[in-house]
Amino acid sequence: MTLRRSAFARARAAAVLVLVGGVGVAVAACANEPASPQPPPAATPVDYQLGGAYPPDPRVGIVARDRTAAPADGVYSICYLNAFQTQPGERDEWPDDLVLREGGADVTDPDWPDEALLDTRSDGGRQAIAERVGEWIDGCAASGYDAVEFDNLDTYTRSGGLLGADDNLALATLLVERAHRAGLAAGQKNAAEDAERLRTEAGFDFAVVEECAYYDECAAYSDVYGDAVVAIEYTDAIDRPFDELCADPATPASLVLRDRDLTRPGDADYAFEICPG
Template sequence: MSRPKRNLAVAAALATAAATAVFLQAPNAGAATITPPPVGANFDYQIGGPYTPPAGVQVVSRDNSVSPAPGLYNICYINAFQTQPADGVTATTDGTWAGGYLLKINGKNQEDPEWKGEFALDITTAAKRTALAAKMETTIDSCAAKGFAAIEPDNYDSYTRFSGLTSSEAEAYISLLAQYSHSKGLAIAQKNTVELAPDAKSLGLDFAIAEECSTADQQGTDECKAYADSFGRNVIIIEYKDAGLTAACNEFAGQLSIVQRDQNVVPSGSSGYVRQVCPGGGGSSDTQAPSAPSGLTATGSTSSSVSLSWTASTDNVGVTGYDVYRNGQKVGTASGTTYTDSGLAAATTYQYSVKAKDAAGNTSAASNTVSKATQSGGGSSDTQAPSAPSGLTATGSTSSSVSLSWTASTDNVGVTGYDVYRNGQKVGTASGTTYTDSGLAAATTYQYSVKAKDAAGNTSAASNTVSKATQSSGSTGNNGCTATMKQTSTFSGGFNADVVVKNTGSTATKGWTLTWTWPGSQTISDPWDIKFTQTGASVTATNTSSDGAIAAGSSYDAEFEVKGSVPSPFPTVTCTAS
């Protein structure tokens, strides 16, 4: 199965690369009949199960066990460096790989530490690589016979997870696969493993398939550019998060093939299915506009503002925001279903409407129109204060800062922000539900509370009070991190969750530990990006071997699968860095 490639050591090495990609002619390393996928084509990733490709798709990748999509350029997915769970391999059983093909240490087969049920193939000697390549020929032959145009050998990066393997062995093995694939008229991809991209041409690799290579995924490092430096425009980018798609599209839309899929790459029509391409380009398959917002209401006004609310629109993929119009002219954008239009003239009537939009750039029809007059002489019809913020928690500290989070307040019109108090004195304002108070003395305990406010100037009662001590002056800053959890998608019987771990210290972390308590019977069923233990509702999660280092001020997204209902609200996560 496909998995995101997050090699932080590689990311650090790439951070010194040049800032501008130079697009070269893609390496071919074979006869003229070898044809890589068309550059910049509309791509669909279907290795989790085949389905009719959306309109406009030109290139599809599917598992070798199924047939290609008629009339398109098809890539055949092969797990060439590891076994599959269905192969019957365990630590002591060779399953369908009996005959010396498996990597053994102390007599035991070596399981991928991040992907249970997958075991490493032994590429440590020339003889073993030749034998493995010969065994793979049967699968490559099947791909060619079915009509695929290229192969996608996965787990090229297995040497980064198994101490008994090296990059030079991986390169020697994939070059054998490239030679045989070319002899069958098939192009061959490099899957992830950006650190080996400079050697691709000499190995006979024709194009790249890169998962989560954008700056949004790699803590500011541009792995996508590194692939483009080696493969030219023959690069296919697969992102799994909205931020990753946005970052990749901002830099490479119209140049490289870019798609966002759900982490499990489920077929269209299945729960949790996600597929998006760059807005307004790349042959987007999403041409369906959201439904028009309904129930637009003016919920209040002051002498200089009007507050609005409406019922959310729906969309086949997902609504990304709303454009607000005053007297027919766009005046702002909202991510949710409320908006306050300010800077208005007193005692004046304005007309408003709202349109919804999605990631592909489709815009809905306008909502109903509503009229509302501002107050005269500074009066306001809103005298109701927001509810007090709840659940104020100190989520971390350094020698000079304290990080806070809390549960949002509610208001009859809308909360516009939060005032943060330290030892009874206001020290700052937050637009959301987190705040970091900096410039503090080391080894000192501070008390905090928070108050919510609305557009009319009404202020809530104070939240609960929380105390937090800063670290001692000798601290490296590595004890500071924060973590927040959210839902990314749902499926039958559960959901996928994402925890954003932020380093609030002054130097890079070496590792991090998260703890939280589920409010119900939720259980982690697939850890993906974390190691974890769960006792009852209490969870302790730590970084994997490759994901512990987070640069100062940077964040890391850890994803995992949960069985059970989606909690509301999500539990508070405590983060400790080392």
Template structure:
């Protein structure tokens, strides 16, 4: 497979996470006083699940290409939703939420063909770089159905023991031939954030600086970025998320060396260098460095 150069704010698939966590949402509500008194009863709403955000500065590893024993000192990892979380670390679950995984296209065509984005001729709109068909987030009805499918994956992440989720390809509208907008994807991301929080998971914004102004409204808790040093975007993410940023640079990509990136950004984001295919440590071509 020929791997294309990454573009600024591209929504590929890479991320990270760890053990030292910060509690951000433990909301407990007591009795609904007015109505309950009127009816002579006391009812309680169930407490919301605890959501733990990653701490700023956590050492992490990006393992979405396959899990392996994390390097010494790593506190957080990101792994695919079908992988197991790493024992004793803060684990982020990778979910391809806005496009299909290449091996799953037949299932989508069979069960939910109308949820695949199509061009004027009825053909699926494809992210040519990765061979993935875009999901159609253009209507509220379709977003609701997609949220049930992707939401079940998010629930599965929680059941497996992950602490957070990173939904990838938030920027699919950039590859949609004008059929999707930022607002479509922001609305869908908001639904996924609600589902993640209901399952007790933090949720990370994956790339896409042009949606940073909406990050709080959507409900994102931290960020996972690719090549933010190459595109001078690290500061924007660091400011938006108070340093709760897992930043992945790729070996051989761009003009800025990793040492230079570390010098510029290691005090603002958690920075790691990986090979572009994000290979497990046992495979030839594996690259891992941290600042």
């Protein structure tokens, strides 16, 4: 079947121009060799659609969706992956030896008790996790996404001391390498305190950040990634008018205001607002 491709993905597959004897010759890009991944376009309106896909506002040029959804057509598309803990309803798909356990029970996220932390402590475990998540990465690439974002990089902070930052950094490095081999840019999701190491050591290309304005940590990302920061604020935790956030030079230019549950248009709680262009 023909897969839908975003404008950016189609551009990567376009012919390239090389010089032969001083004359420009069009050479088709090798289909088996993905071009260098590119981060999201700077200062571009974004929509965050993890709660369900829908046609984006025509002003939007970046859209993030869950890996189970097709990418949005005609925009830069980011594929969401929960790479460091299990998705709700998917715990049974993970063998026990790849899930962090203590006293015979899963160690879960305190805020998301239906999500179990993955065990990143051993090289063998990290390799096995990276292989499973790598299948999702390859699926995102085959579907036509331009990038992936890896969520829950900071599980070590809620593991009761069982995991360490170096454990998660080692897994992150494997995942970024896999994304790059698939021709996808790799996005750091949150984890402001680790941004410098994730960029310089793991090789992330950009950041997707939630509530950096509310928690006053936007600079932690922009100091590392510059304009390659996609930001989401939520209506239930915004402490000043959205227009003020847009005008604040500390706020990333690619900013969207969404409802907490990321609902779709038509839902009573749906909220979507981008900065005026």
